[in-house]
Amino acid sequence: PDAKEQKSLLSSAAEISFPRGGASVLTPIEMMEVATQAKSDVLFESQAKSDLSEPSKKKAKKSKKSKVSLLNKDEENEEEKAKKITIDTLSYNILNPGSYVLGMIKQINKMEIIMALADNLVGFVPITNISSELVKLLHEYDDQEESDSDSDNEESSSRETERQFPSLSNRFKVGQYLRAKVVSNINDKGKKRIELSIEPEKVNSPMEEKEDLVENAIVQASVTSIEDHGAILNFGKNTHLSGFISKKELDSTASVVQAGSVLLVSISKINSRTATCKFPVAVVKKQPIVAAVSSIDALLPGMLVDAIIEGVLPQGLTCKVHSLCDATITLQHMNSLLSPDEIKHNYSVGSVLKARIIATYTKNGTTKLAISILPNHQTLTYTGKDALEAFPIGHIFDTVTIRGKSPNFLFVDVMSGEIPAQVHNSRVTKGKDLDLNYKIGSTHQARVLDYSMFDNYYILTMDKEQIDASFLKATEIPVGQKVTCKVEKVSPEGIIVNLENNFQATVPDIHISDIKLVYPERKFKIGASVKGRVLNVRAYGSKSFITVTLKRSLVNADDEEIVTSYDMLDIGKKVPATVQKILPSGCVVSFFGNVSAFLPNAEISETYVRNANDFVKVGQTVKVR
Numbered sequence: 001p002d003a004k005e006q007k008s009l010l011s012s013a014a015e016i017s018f019p020r021g022g023a024s025v026l027t028p029i030e031m032m033e034v035a036t037q038a039k040s041d042v043l044f045e046s047q048a049k050s051d052l053s054e055p056s057k058k059k060a061k062k063s064k065k066s067k068v069s070l071l072n073k074d075e076e077n078e079e080e081k082a083k084k085i086t087i088d089t090l091s092y093n094i095l096n097p098g099s100y101v102l103g104m105i106k107q108i109n110k111m112e113i114i115m116a117l118a119d120n121l122v123g124f125v126p127i128t129n130i131s132s133e134l135v136k137l138l139h140e141y142d143d144q145e146e147s148d149s150d151s152d153n154e155e156s157s158s159r160e161t162e163r164q165f166p167s168l169s170n171r172f173k174v175g176q177y178l179r180a181k182v183v184s185n186i187n188d189k190g191k192k193r194i195e196l197s198i199e200p201e202k203v204n205s206p207m208e209e210k211e212d213l214v215e216n217a218i219v220q221a222s223v224t225s226i227e228d229h230g231a232i233l234n235f236g237k238n239t240h241l242s243g244f245i246s247k248k249e250l251d252s253t254a255s256v257v258q259a260g261s262v263l264l265v266s267i268s269k270i271n272s273r274t275a276t277c278k279f280p281v282a283v284v285k286k287q288p289i290v291a292a293v294s295s296i297d298a299l300l301p302g303m304l305v306d307a308i309i310e311g312v313l314p315q316g317l318t319c320k321v322h323s324l325c326d327a328t329i330t331l332q333h334m335n336s337l338l339s340p341d342e343i344k345h346n347y348s349v350g351s352v353l354k355a356r357i358i359a360t361y362t363k364n365g366t367t368k369l370a371i372s373i374l375p376n377h378q379t380l381t382y383t384g385k386d387a388l389e390a391f392p393i394g395h396i397f398d399t400v401t402i403r404g405k406s407p408n409f410l411f412v413d414v415m416s417g418e419i420p421a422q423v424h425n426s427r428v429t430k431g432k433d434l435d436l437n438y439k440i441g442s443t444h445q446a447r448v449l450d451y452s453m454f455d456n457y458y459i460l461t462m463d464k465e466q467i468d469a470s471f472l473k474a475t476e477i478p479v480g481q482k483v484t485c486k487v488e489k490v491s492p493e494g495i496i497v498n499l500e501n502n503f504q505a506t507v508p509d510i511h512i513s514d515i516k517l518v519y520p521e522r523k524f525k526i527g528a529s530v531k532g533r534v535l536n537v538r539a540y541g542s543k544s545f546i547t548v549t550l551k552r553s554l555v556n557a558d559d560e561e562i563v564t565s566y567d568m569l570d571i572g573k574k575v576p577a578t579v580q581k582i583l584p585s586g587c588v589v590s591f592f593g594n595v596s597a598f599l600p601n602a603e604i605s606e607t608y609v610r611n612a613n614d615f616v617k618v619g620q621t622v623k624v625r
Contacts, residue, residue, distance in 0.1 A: 202235030
């Protein structure tokens with residue numbers, strides 16, 4: 001029975017699933033419901049597809065737009081990047097330790113060389129930062145000094161010629177160009193001071209021997225020895241390669257050369273052992289340029305490069321050098337007398353300029369070059385030897401014309417475009433507006449403050465107070481001059497005063513008054529004006545020290561009685577003097593300047609003088625003959 005029931009169930013299921021004759025199992029009403037549902041499903045699917053296709057088209061359009069916008073953004077970023085390349089004026093903050101500069105020797109002292117740098121900066125080269133050959137000579141001099149101190153006079157006199165101190169004036173000349181590396185920009189006291197090194201091993205260190213020491217390369221070298229036909233040079237690379245410069249080449253430039261001298265030269269020929277050198281040609285067109293360098297760091301001051309202009313701005317040009325390094329040219333180092341319109345007309349983006357690198361420094365982690373197209377930099381010549389003779393410091397120009405501007409300077413024309421000059425924004429009359437009162441084309445009165453040897457332009461002031469001032473530098477104040485002083489600080493050791501509203505001076509304790517004051521602050525109030533006379537002016541390098549007397553016996557003395565030099569000491573002439581020091585045999589008296597004399601006891605009084613202390617005191621004013 002179970003098998004029968006199973007058979008019947010299978011047959012009934014087959015009939016339901018596969019009805020005979022193709023008849024439907026569903027009723028007509030159910031068939032209509034199924035058809036209606038199918039139509040609605042078809043409509044829903046088609047709408048869903050259309051909805052899906054539209055966003056895809058929108059996305060495609062958006063993707064195309066996004067690609068275009070990205071390209072535009074890239075172009076905008078490049079333009080913004082070009083605009084963001086700042087045109088820097090060199091300063092203490094820019095020239096950090098490790099930077100390289102091109103400098104010109106301005107002054108040669110016994111223990112250091114003072115170098116003029118771009119943008120009116122000054123650097124100092126100690127005698128120990130010049131060359132290894134010179135340091136060796138210094139050590140030999142010290143050794144001989146120690147050995148001679150233990151020997152007798154005969155031996156020391158015989159060695160006198162051997163142990164002469166190495167003279168820098170016999171090894172360098174004013175106006176000579178050299179490459180230098182910044183050692184520090186702050187001294188031990190925290191004041192701004194650029195210390196430099198011109199040692200070849202330091203200034204040539206970024207240059208690779210095989211790739212950068214090639215023909216036409218500008219390199220610094222020290223003189224190892226002087227031979228019959230020239231000088232042997234050292235590039236400081238600690239290799240077998242040495243240099244040679246002929247005597248004829250040295251004579252052609254009147255170079256001052258001895259062992260330990262340093263020269264900036266160009267390699268004319270080179271082989272595995274020797275590099276023949278010469279000085280760069282004074283004609284720009286004939287100066288070849290090195291086509292390639294090993295790295296950006298090998299682009300050093302003194303090198304001549306092709307610079308492609310990338311941007312023309314009112315304050316200068318932005319360029320690319322070797323398609324690698326950003327470079328800038330300030331107005332001071334192109335033609336500062338050009339107006340903004342003339343700059344746009346004369347210089348165009350994409351053009352190539354032949355320029356000299358004057359500084360390399362790092363800013364925001366990238367290396368930047370400061371380059372110049374001034375004729376004196378391109379030819380490495382010194383053209384301003386007689387500049388201060390033509391217009392000395394203090395000379396007043398009745399009219400100068402403003403030709404250009406930068407964020408920090410006004411550029412003026414002194415003589416019809418022949419002589420450029422520069423005025424810092426801080427050196428204009430107080431209360432006047434730079435944009436309204438100092439427009440391009442306007443004329444003003446100006447006064448010479450200094451001259452920039454390196455950049456070959458005058459430094460002027462348009463400040464009315466400075467133009468009307470009696471003196472611009474302390475060294476201009478004549479010794480013995482009557483002055484009006486303003487008290488700044490009072491102490492028993494002396495008084496600090498300000499004279500001519502410009503200079504600080506010291507009044508020694510013995511020159512405060514004719515009588516000794518226990519409490520000088522009671523007589524001399526801070527801010528009070530007093531009359532004085534300049535005792536002495538001493539200059540040490542770039543600093544000057546002024547000494548003033550407030551003693552009425554000297555301030556009110558006749559100008560004819562004031563002695564400022566030994567030539568003014570005539571026999572029989574009576575003049576006032578100050579007792580400086582008392583000795584057993586007499587006393588030392590001082591006049592103005594560095595003039596002093598000895599007054600013996602026999603001349604102090606008509607009576608017998610055993611002890612000068614009984615008749616005179618230190619600081620007392622006496623009449624002497």
